[in-house]
Amino acid sequence: xxxxxxxxxxxxxxxxxxxxxxxxxxxxxxxxxxxxxxxxxxxxxxxxxxxxxxxxxxxxxxxxxxxxxxxxxxxxxxxxxxxxxxxxxxxxxxxxxxxxxxxxxxxxxxxxxxxxxxxxxxxxxxxxxxxxxxxxxxxxxxxxxxxxxxxxxxxxxxxxxxxxxxxxxxxxxxxxxxxxxxxxxxxxxxxxxxxxxxxxxxxxxxxxxxxxxxxxxxxxxxxxxxxxxxxxxxxxxxxxxxxxxxxxxxxxxxxxxxxxxxxxxxxxxxxxxxxxxxxxxxxxxxxxxxxxxxxxxxxxxxxxxxxxxxxxxxxxxxxxxxxxxxxxxxxxxxxxxxxxxxxxxxxxxxxxxxxxxxxxxxxxxxxxxxxxxxxxxxxxxxxxxxxxxxxxxxxxxxxxxxxxxxxxxxxxxxxxxxxxxxxxxxxxxxxxxxxxxxxxxxxxxxxxxxxxxxxxxxxxxxxxxxxx
Amino acid sequence: xxxxxxxxxxxxxxxxxxxxxxxxxxxxxxxxxxxxxxxxxxxxxxxxxxxxxxxxxxxxxxxxxxxxxxxxxxxxxxxxxxxxxxxxxxxxxxxxxxxxxxxxxxxxxxxxxxxxxxxxxxxxxxxxxxxxxxxxxxxxxxxxxxxxxxxxxxxxxxxxxxxxxxxxxxxxxxxxxxxxxxxxxxxxxxxxxxx
Numbered sequence: 001x002x003x004x005x006x007x008x009x010x011x012x013x014x015x016x017x018x019x020x021x022x023x024x025x026x027x028x029x030x031x032x033x034x035x036x037x038x039x040x041x042x043x044x045x046x047x048x049x050x051x052x053x054x055x056x057x058x059x060x061x062x063x064x065x066x067x068x069x070x071x072x073x074x075x076x077x078x079x080x081x082x083x084x085x086x087x088x089x090x091x092x093x094x095x096x097x098x099x100x101x102x103x104x105x106x107x108x109x110x111x112x113x114x115x116x117x118x119x120x121x122x123x124x125x126x127x128x129x130x131x132x133x134x135x136x137x138x139x140x141x142x143x144x145x146x147x148x149x150x151x152x153x154x155x156x157x158x159x160x161x162x163x164x165x166x167x168x169x170x171x172x173x174x175x176x177x178x179x180x181x182x183x184x185x186x187x188x189x190x191x192x193x194x195x196x197x198x199x200x201x202x203x204x205x206x207x208x209x210x211x212x213x214x215x216x217x218x219x220x221x222x223x224x225x226x227x228x229x230x231x232x233x234x235x236x237x238x239x240x241x242x243x244x245x246x247x248x249x250x251x252x253x254x255x256x257x258x259x260x261x262x263x264x265x266x267x268x269x270x271x272x273x274x275x276x277x278x279x280x281x282x283x284x285x286x287x288x289x290x291x292x293x294x295x296x297x298x299x300x301x302x303x304x305x306x307x308x309x310x311x312x313x314x315x316x317x318x319x320x321x322x323x324x325x326x327x328x329x330x331x332x333x334x335x336x337x338x339x340x341x342x343x344x345x346x347x348x349x350x351x352x353x354x355x356x357x358x359x360x361x362x363x364x365x366x367x368x369x370x371x372x373x374x375x376x377x378x379x380x381x382x383x384x385x386x387x388x389x390x391x392x393x394x395x396x397x398x399x400x401x402x403x404x405x406x407x408x409x410x411x412x413x414x415x416x417x418x419x420x421x422x423x424x425x426x427x428x429x430x431x432x433x434x435x436x437x438x439x440x441x442x443x444x445x446x447x448x449x450x451x452x453x454x455x456x457x458x459x460x461x462x463x464x465x466x467x468x
Numbered sequence: 469x470x471x472x473x474x475x476x477x478x479x480x481x482x483x484x485x486x487x488x489x490x491x492x493x494x495x496x497x498x499x500x501x502x503x504x505x506x507x508x509x510x511x512x513x514x515x516x517x518x519x520x521x522x523x524x525x526x527x528x529x530x531x532x533x534x535x536x537x538x539x540x541x542x543x544x545x546x547x548x549x550x551x552x553x554x555x556x557x558x559x560x561x562x563x564x565x566x567x568x569x570x571x572x573x574x575x576x577x578x579x580x581x582x583x584x585x586x587x588x589x590x591x592x593x594x595x596x597x598x599x600x601x602x603x604x605x606x607x608x609x610x611x612x613x614x615x616x617x618x619x620x621x622x623x624x625x626x627x628x629x630x631x632x633x634x635x636x637x638x639x640x641x642x643x644x645x646x647x648x649x650x651x652x653x654x655x656x657x658x659x660x661x662x663x
Contacts, residue, residue, distance in 0.1 A: 014662075018654045022632040026651050028658055038551065040501035049645075054655075066499055080499035087501050131550040131574060147552035147578035148503075149644070157648050159655055163631065165573075195486050196544035199570060229547060231573050295486050295547070316485050316542060323484070413495045422518060434490040434548060436513045 004270035007236050008167050008202050011142045011267070015125050017159055024161040030124040032059040032154045033110045034097070036066060036081075036088040037415070038129030042152035043091040051156045056096040058158060060119060063088055063102060064109045066415040069378055069405035072102070081416065095155075108381020108407045111135040111349040115219065116383055118248025122237040122264040127154060131226045132349045132431065138218035139245075140237035140267050142202070145226065165202045165231050166276040173207040174284030179465040181359070182217035183351060183429065183448035185209065186224040187289035189281055191299035198230025201277065204269065205235050209283035215244040216353040223350045224431050227296040236268035288464055290336055291433045291446040293324035298433075302451060302463050308332035327435055328443050329423075336445070336461045342424040343374040344456040345438070347405075348412035351429035351449050352380030354387050360453040361393040363467060364400045370459025375402035376418060378410040402456065414439045427455040470583035471641030475564055476610040477537035479601040480527050485542035489549040489575065493557040506553055507560035528561075532605035539566045540598050545586075546575030555579040565611055567618070569594050580634045581644060585611065587618065593626035613639055 005013075018026040034042075039061070046052070053059065066081035068074075076082040085102065092099035100107045106117060111132055114120040120136045126143035127133060129151045136143035146160065153160055172185060190197070203225050210218065218235045225233030235241075242261060245251045252260045287301035298321075300307070309321040309332060325332060330339075346352070346360050357379060369375045377397045379385040385407055388394055394404045411418040412430035414437065420426055422441025429452050430437075433444035445461065454462040497509035515526050522529040539558065545568040546554055555578045558566065565585040576586050589597065600607055600621050610619040613635065618626045630638075637644060 017658045018651050024631075024633055026648065026654070028655070028662070037498050041503050041552075044501075045645075055659075078499070084499055084501055129550055129552075131548065133550075145550035145574055147550055147555075147574060147581065149552060149578065149581040153645055153648055156645060157651070157655060158659075159648060159651065161633075161644055161648055195547050196570060196572075199544070199573060227548075229544065229572060295488065297486075316483070320485050415495050415498065432488075432490070432548065434488045436494055437490050440494070440496075440513060441518065 004273040006167055006269040006273045006275060007140060007204055007234055007267055008142060011123055011125065012164065014123070024163045026159050027125060027162045028159055029127050029154050030058065031114070031119060031126045033114055033126070033128035033133070034059060034061045034151060035110050035130065036063045036084045038148050039091065039151055040084065040087050041148045042155060043095070045152040046155060053095040053097065053155045054158045059097045059155065061088060061092050061097050062100040062107055062110050062113055065409045065413060067102065067408045068416050069408050069410050069418055072406055078417065105382055108383065109349045109352065109409055111223065112352060112380030112384065115139065115215070116248065116381060118245060118251030121245065121251065121260070122241060123267050127160065132223050134225045134233050135219050135223040135349055137222040137225070137232050137234040138215060139241055140234060140264070142232055142234065144232040166200055168198065168201040168203050168230070168277040168279060169275040170203045170205050170279045170281070171207040172205060172209040172281045172283050174209050174282050176209065176283050176286065179288055179450060179468055180286050181448040181450060182213055182220040184286050184289040185281070185283060186221045187291065187296070187299045187446065188286050190224065190228045190296050191289065192281065193228055193279060195227060195295045195297040196229045198225065198228040201230050203230045203233040204275070205233060210235055211238065214355065215240060216355045219353070220350055224296065227431060237264050288448060288451050290451065290461065292328065292330060292336060293321070294327055294433060294435050296431065296433060296446060298324055299446070302447070302461065303337065304335070306330055306332050306334050306336065337463060339461045340425070340459060341373070341427050341445070341455060341461065343376070343420060343426040344452050345376050345378070345411040345426055345428040345430060346449055346452050347376065347378030347380070347410050348430035349380065349409070350431045352378060352384065354384050356429065356449040357384070357388050357393050360449045361396045363450060363453040363464070364402070364457065365396045367400055367457050369401040369456045373456065373459045375456045376405060376411055377402050378405045379407045381407045411438050413437070427452050427461060469581065469637065469641050469643045472564065472583055472585055472613055472638040474610065474612045475537060476608050477564070478533060478535055478605065479538035479540050479567070479597070479609050480533040480536035481540045481598055481602045482527055483540070483542050483598055486544045486547055487541055488547050489551055489554045492546060492554040493551065498551060498553055503556045504560060506557035507562070510557040510561045530605070537562055537564045538609055538611070539563050540601055541566055541568045543569045545571050547572040550574045552578045552582070555582045555584045559584050567594065567597060580638070583638065585613065585638065587611065587628045589618065589626050589628055596620060596624070597626070
């Protein structure tokens with residue numbers, strides 16, 4: 001019998017086109033997603049070299065990062081953003097690439113539309129010039145973010161040069177308590193291992209807590225794997241995966257579906273397959289999490305107290321925490337509960353899917369957001385938006401006093417005008433709390449859609465467990 | 469791609485751990501469709517006050533480090549986004565190498581494709597380099613890629629790892645895409661069988 005292999009190893013070996021000794025692997029890419037911000041220079045490179053796109057049908061484009069989320073009938077006021085979007089349209093037209101453009105019913109955040117269209121399928125290699133490509137790993141794919149030079153490589157050759165990463169099993173057993181979500185799992189993991197804890201590794205999430213998550217929750221976990229520094233996060237496909245995929249517009253159907261299912265069922269890691277490293281986390285012990293600092297590793301249970309730099313022995317850690325608390329305007333030893341905020345953002349490729357919006361709406365139904373508080377609800381795609389509107393979620397949000405927007409990355413990256421003012425605080429369901437991430441001088445607390453919705457109602461950081 | 473063989477230059481210390489790509493180049497600078505001109509946005513939010521004046525306490529604004537081509541940063545440099553604008557901005561500003569104790573994977577890949585050398589030193593060697601360039605801003609480091617050594621001003625040396633392929637590309641100024649294109653036949657036969 002052959003050596004037991006991990007999910008990652010199986011996909012890697014199936015996609016190896018060539019391998020010279022001591023050199024990186026030539027790895028075949030099944031699906032390439034592009035957007036307006038990290039692709040223009042790649043197309044310019046192709047033109048400069050006189051190259052074409054090798055397999056245009058394996059690249060799919062959408063505009064999401066710098067797109068406005070306001071009235072869609074108005075022109076884009078930001079001339080640079082408009083130019084970037086126009087250039088994406090021209091590039092796709094010239095090279096024969098499918099584009100879900102500003103007028104498309106299927107437009108949305110690139111990591112939301114891939115799965116909902118059924119483009120993302122188990123066993124694939126998927127890349128995109130965006131670090132949150134890790135999201136697609138929820139389907140048992142090897143999916144990772146790449147730079148623009150690599151976007152050009154994939155366009156030209158449908159391949160990438162890759163050094164084989166190490167593997168790490170992240171085993172999460174137990175049962176989540178009420179009010180604790182997939183977002184809290186991943187925030188707790190990053191708080192435990194730090195933002196460099198996964199460098200050089202691909203994570204495979206396993207354990208009973210992961211198995212009981214639905215696909216959207218698995219996507220939330222895989223999405224933020226990059227925030228722990230890991231290249232990719234994966235979950236082995238199972239019946240939950242197949243049920244999600246069945247009937248999706250671009251998923252296989254008929255005889256092809258049966259054939260795919262057979263292949264997909266062979267993907268999970270074999271019994272006894274070895275990982276380079278293992279990390280465990282107990283889901284039962286988790287509480288709703290919140291970040292307090294300026295990287296996603298600076299997180300704690302929402303009921304906790306802010307750590308004290310004076311209690312850290314490592315000089316660099318002490319300096320980092322002091323700097324972060326100073327930027328955030330917070331004092332060591334205090335609680336975040338009751339801390340006033342200026343804005344709440346519910347959206348991003350981490351938490352903008354229909355189940356996220358349902359969770360937020362369940363809390364906000366029949367209630368009002370805190371007076372003067374700015375609450376932005378930004379669906380992950382136009383399809384999510386339509387679904388939410390069909391369910392009446394838009395009315396719940398608007399009647400509560402929240403702003404219901406068009407889909408896009410919005411205030412997660414603050415490139416499109418949706419942003420914080422200097423010094424403002426936000427509870428955000430997005431993935432990064434870096435200095436200025438949501439607008440120059442803005443201060444971000446990352447949390448789940450439930451915690452965000454609870455905070456929207458009170459105007460202060462709130463433990464959602466007291467409201468459900 | 470620009471060749472990298474040896475470099476003797478001043479080094480600028482920025483001893484902060486986990487410097488993220490949003491600090492290296494904030495997202496508002498990503499609306500460009502070019503690779504050039506990003507140097508002016510490098511570390512923009514740390515480098516300039518809100519109204520645009522340079523912050524005197526930030527090392528990039530310290531005259532004593534003018535012309536530095538090596539950045540000495542804290543651990544886990546350039547974590548976060550995949551934006552290649554980060555190495556583009558560093559290179560456009562004039563940096564040719566970054567010294568740290570570790571780098572985020574995507575940034576490391578991106579910088580190697582732009583002639584910007586990411587140098588990983590052992591913590592002790594890193595601390596020594598940091599101390600020397602902080603104490604004497606005028607001192608120069610020499611990086612020799614062929615022998616994978618950093619020569620410190622006190623005459624000592626520190627070695628750094630780099631994979632054989634990236635080293636060859638940098639030493640000869642070879643673009644990775646050229647190498648990848650040479651596999652045309654293998655890619656075609658892979659596609660014929662598999663997809």
